[in-house]
Amino acid sequence: MSTRTAEEIRADRTAAIGRALTALLAVTAYALAWIVKRSWRRLLPVYWVAAELALAWVAGPLGLSWQSVGIVALAIAATAAGWRARSRTVRAWRAAIAVVLGGYAAATVAAGGADAMAAHPTLTIAVPALLGVVLGWPWWHHLRHLTPAPAPAPVPAAGPAAEVIDPLTAHWQRRWEREVVAAKVCEGTTVVEVKEPRPGVTEALVRLSPGTKPGPLFKSGPDVEVALDLNEGAIGWRSTGKRAWLRVVLVERSYIADGVPWTGPTYANGRFEVARFADGSPGQWILSLPHDGVRGGLVVGSTGAGKSRALGTVIANALDGGVAVAIGDPQNGQSLPAWRDAVDYHAGVEKTLLLLRRVHAEIMRRSELLAGVGADAFDENDPRIRALGLRRLIVIVDECQLVLIPNTPIVALAEQAAETMRKTGVGLIFATQLPQMKSLGGSVRLRDALVAGNALILRLSNRGSGTTILPDDFVGDPFALPREIDGKTTAGMGYLRHSNRVGMLCRVPHLNEVAAAAAAPRIPVRWNVSEIDPASRIVLPGQHSPAVKAAGGAGGGSAVDKLRAAFGAGRKTTTVVEQAAPQTPAEWVLACLRRGPASAQALLDRPDCPVEQSQLYALLGRLKDAKRITPPAQRGGPFTIAG
Template sequence: MTTRTAQEIRSERLAKLGHALTALLAVTAYAVAWLVKRSWRRLLPAYWVAAELVVAWVAGPLGVSWQTVAILALAIAATAVGWRARSRTVRAWRAAIAVVLGVCAVATVAAGGPAAMAAHPTLTMFVPTLAGAVLGWPWWYHLRQRPPQPEPTPAPAVADVPAEVDPLTAHWQHRWEHEVLPAKVCEGTTLVQAVAPRPGVVEALVRLAPGTKPGPLVKTGPDVEVALDLDEGAVGWRNTGKRAWLRVIFVERSYIAGGVPWTGPTYANGRFEIARFSDGSPGHWVLTRPRFGVLGGLIVGSMGTGKSRALGALIANLLDAGVQVAVGDPQNGQSLPAWKDTVEYHPGVEATALLARRFHAEVMRRSELLAGAGVEAFDEDDPRVKALGLRMFVVVIDECQLVLIPNTPIVGVVEQAAETMRKTGCGLVLATQLPQMKSLGGSVRLRDAVVAGNAFVLRISNRGSGSTILPDDFVGDPFALPAEIDGQTTAGMGYLRNSNRVGMICRVPNLDEAAVAATSPRVPVQWQVPAVDPASPIVLAGHRAPATTAKTTTGGGSAVDRLRAAFGGGGRKSTTAVVEQVTPPTPAEWVLACLRRGPASAQALLDRPDCPVEQSQLYALLGRLKDAGRITPPAQRGGPFTISA
């Protein structure tokens, strides 16, 4: 049995009492903080009355003069005026409360502070409280009149709609509620308003419930078309600037089914109409943005889909805007024959490759000139740009898959030019029939550089093998477009990636290229670099030389630098890499090189972005290599090929 002294017992009790008081103070502080947090907006005038009484009471014992209290009251009034509020009226009432209570505090302190409050409690305490209550009434009333937050409610049937509800909105609310949502499409949305900008077109405002993401929602256009029994590509989406709201456009009467007439160039403010959407609104190609530079683009479309027509509309608008245009046609003048005498024309594969190399040199030269003049981004109205004599310049290369062969130096040249052209006032437009990365030399960086500006995808007949050329965020299904609908051609129909009608189909104007080219202005190209010698090596700025033999030259003419470079001493190196033109490997050598790295199936070889042949050619090549004993076929269908021992 242990015994404790009276001192130990008292110490233990005092410790327990201290713990209890600490816990009580913590709970009290939390409760006060919670109360203030929950009620400071509605009880703000009451808090200010309490603050006025506290100031008047402690000013005397602390020796605070009435002048100091007056300055403090003016500071509080200024804070009330500058504090953010819903309206100027709220700020005015807050300032009025601060001024009145401040005058009461100054008068109480000047009359003696606590002594005056003890001598005249009715006057010094009741008057400020009454003033705060009277002046606080508009504040409380304003909070009570806060507009209610909209809540998603089931849309009533058209027959049950009250008279004050717009009939058009009620009709589409009913269809959205009873046709779209039951099909498990656009779940978590509510259609709240509908308007008809033109006959046969409805634009609706849709609210998203918390947790609903707008990104996947804009890809549900085909499902909405099925649910509402609309034509293909008749639904488009528009952003509103707020994540909780989207606009959706329904087209019941297409404005492009019978074709779109050509009415002439439409260039204005850095953009022009290259196509017309199904709802009759223009689809723009953005050439330039203020203080941003010139943008390029990509046009994809199979044979007979209107790709040449789209390029014609593009070139006509560029020339009308005074833009210098050079065209590369690897098909020896068969791609864009109408523009041979209108723009600077380069027919043939070799001539187009030289055009790409000269364009790269032009971009690098312009970058050097603009940097020397202190220009960050190209602007034709900039006096410094005018003094250099530089104008916007766009190079168009049709059938670019004939030039951008995988594992060749020209791919690196075009890639580097596309990545750096924006700030120099140059743009590059690539067009191809094949929706594969091999059409761009297998370069994802080149694809991203050109589609960052514009992307116009027409009907595509075959997805092909390998990775697709379409960007990841592309919305639309150009593979599903038929060649004809009810006996009428769909030539010119496609999708614009960067537009305010996401997922809606559009169509190129039906222009007579020869007639438009004959009437377009001639804008001669003013090169800043000479023509490229075909025998000269390809030169890349920097040290990026993909899949080629590169030599890095050392800079500096001193003997010390040469000795350091010779013995690995870290002599100064320039940033220029000279790329030797080498003969690309044959398809057979390419297959053997891939199989030396490891076994691979025929499909795996096709999926490589640098595959130099098509599917049928690859299977024939594998058969020849197998017959020659160079490779061993797989044990089962679809298995990997290996190098023969």
């Protein structure tokens, strides 16, 4: 029988306790590693607090100065900012935590390091812990509520017709139900499929319940943006061809916030990119379609909203596609001056009016030529049309409100041209900065004919008075766009009416018009009608000129009709009576002044005044320069007829 000494027994017990502690530490370390691995993205950053305390503890024994600790803290912050994360928000908050706690560690070392921590444990432990909780909360909340929880594998749905639902679709199904439908927005809709075409962009297929109409959903974009906390114009809808299905595009990362660079013309098969949507997809302008002629359009935007860039993009792409371009500029060369030598340019109100009259005559002449060869619509590849020498033509009139004056014959002329142009290969594009129907002469017919082709609505400053120029089915709020967002200009931002991103913001490329005009090919305009005589009267198709009417009255009709007329017993006949063409604004002013002297304010106060204040003053100035009227002796006095 062996005997053991007390020292041996104590050594065995110490060894057993050591083994037990080692095993406990190993189990604890494994458990901590498992917890951190499985849930470190969901925990408040307590490990940052521990790192700060460890840095302060080891600084003393290692002899580190507070400057060295600060450098180490900055290195940790740089690593935290550059370390891969699910979003920029996570990186930013992670770097902020490292900077603040690293700075506190440097301050602790400067105050005495481990000695200060031993002397003031509450101050040196509680404060970092509190800072970690305060700074870590936004990070934790972002990860917890705004990112989908990781799933090991897709989970099949129950039932005989089981379908596999991927984690992304499941996440957006929960968010859509919890944040959108629960807020009484887009009620009767269900997300059934989701994909991410590019980072920060989500495209969802939405199922509509019976009785849910797609129309109101297209206009619910702002409410969805509020419900999901997205930026303005970040929602876009598009049809799928079935009433029960819609696609909605949600943008969490805008691709147009910093502008859209101009990379050259993109014309192909009658289409080109006139703007870029917030999700990075192209917004197309349809210039022509096969066997369908040429389409016009409407461009509206306030001063500085990017209207000239948009028109320059249209011109550059049209010339690149071999389409002739003519420009009417009522502002005497101030609109689109870079394109003066590249296209058929007409400066001034009178020349723009003559251009519109010539375009109308060209459209009517082309209609006769096409009917003569049996062509129902304009197709440049048709041998019959090539034999006629006809080619596509677009006519752009900027600041059209200066020439389309209500109750003038030019408005009726523009209506007929816009309603007939497509089948003749001519496209008419009007641009204005005033969002009222008065800018189009008050003609709803003209507005509808233009927006049936294309409509680009940029930022607008105010709604003004009167009927809005925006179409009834327009989706978007260009009046809510500010001039700047976070110090960045919104020039070029707006909405495309005909697009597969209804309600989503788009942006016109940052075009250098001078360089684009210099690089564009020169396409001459081939007119089939001669220039319009400025002294000629406007006669619409279907009306008879005075000469024709007189000839018909002198020698028209049969002998029997003449005898009946002589004895006052004529039969009932349908007589075509020429309607006198409405007065031009200049003729109206001269007629008023012939009745007696009148001031500018008196002319404006007349209920039949056909122009606005700025247009009247400009008209009076032109009449004065032409020496047709005499200005008043003092400001505000009456004008009189000259001579």
